[in-house]
Amino acid sequence: MSKELSYLEAIREALLEEMRRDPKVFVLGEDVGAYGGAFGVTQGLYDEFGEMRVIDTPISESAIVGVSIGAALRGYRPVAEMQFADFISCAFDQIVNQAATLRYRYGGRASVPIVVRAPSGGNVGGGLYHSQNPEAWFIHRPGLKVVAPSTAYDAKGLLKAAIRDDNPVIYFEHKYLYRRAKGPVPEGDEIVPIGVAATRREGNDATLLTYGAMVAPSLEAADRLSKEGVEVDVIDLRTLLPYDKAAIFASLEKTNRVLVVHEDVKTLGIGSEISAVIMEERFDTLDAPVMRVTYPDTHPPFSHVLEGANLPNADKITGALRRLAAY
Secondary structure (H helix, E strand, C coil): CEEEEEHHHHHHHHHHHHHHHCCCEEEEECCCCCCCCCCCCCCCHHHHHCCCCEEECCCCHHHHHHHHHHHHHCCCEEEEECCCHHHHHHHHHHHHHHHCCHHHHCCCCCCCCCEEEEEECCCCCCCCCCCCCCHHHHHCCCCCEEECCCCHHHHHHHHHHHHHCCCCEEEEEEHHHCCCCEEEEECCCCCCCCCCCEEEECCCCEEEEECHHHHHHHHHHHHHHHCCCCCEEEEECCEEECCCHHHHHHHHHHHCCEEEEEEEECCCCHHHHHHHHHHHHHHHHCCCCCEEEEECCCCCCCCHHHHHHHCCCHHHHHHHHHHHHHC
């Protein structure tokens, strides 16, 4: 059985189900309690579980993650909310120097099962401090897992998987998708495994790799190319660390051409890493250079018009696919 849920509702349902299933799961963050969170994701949790499991915190991301790490070491499974992913930088030390390294430092005798929820992304007119895509900071760090769902189905299934994982997981949920991405979500205990990509569209002429809010415009671009006789394999990575290299290579073997699309800036985004790995390990398979469509190396403006000019969209992706197919 499944029901139609928004991306936001799917996240909330995952939290509710996991908190009911395991009394060691709790939620903490700024305004997550009676207020229900800045975006309403945690509405209703406080009423059911109370202030000891839905904890309002001071405005200190470092403290939120630090408390989560300590609780995890005592056997709990905290889900920490960063009100905006931009401010995850305030907790950078706790995440990359503490959470990511503890299992290694203790020789495997300790685990840090925390989830850091990070509402990310633009196209909402949020400007400098409320629109960033900081995922590349964390895919660089051994010891972390990083996920970025694009659908309501995956938003629920990946969050449940993240909560049950014994490693720290950074869970990037795109703000633009909260109430726009809707779809069937299974009732009950459906898990989306971390580290497994999903093929959203089959094609033999080019591979398009993407994730998060860029899946929808990528599929639109692929549909346009189909009308021109070019069939595009659209792969939703879903997990950014560890990403599904096998799925990427399997698609590349069919198509011999790759385009990477992400909303993060171009320099040292995940597209850079994927391009390098393909060059090192599958160079002989390529019939064209790996191409990228990304946000430019600049800050998010407040202006909707300027932001729209910066964001990757179906037109830009379509143009890149044409160039790739014609190479």
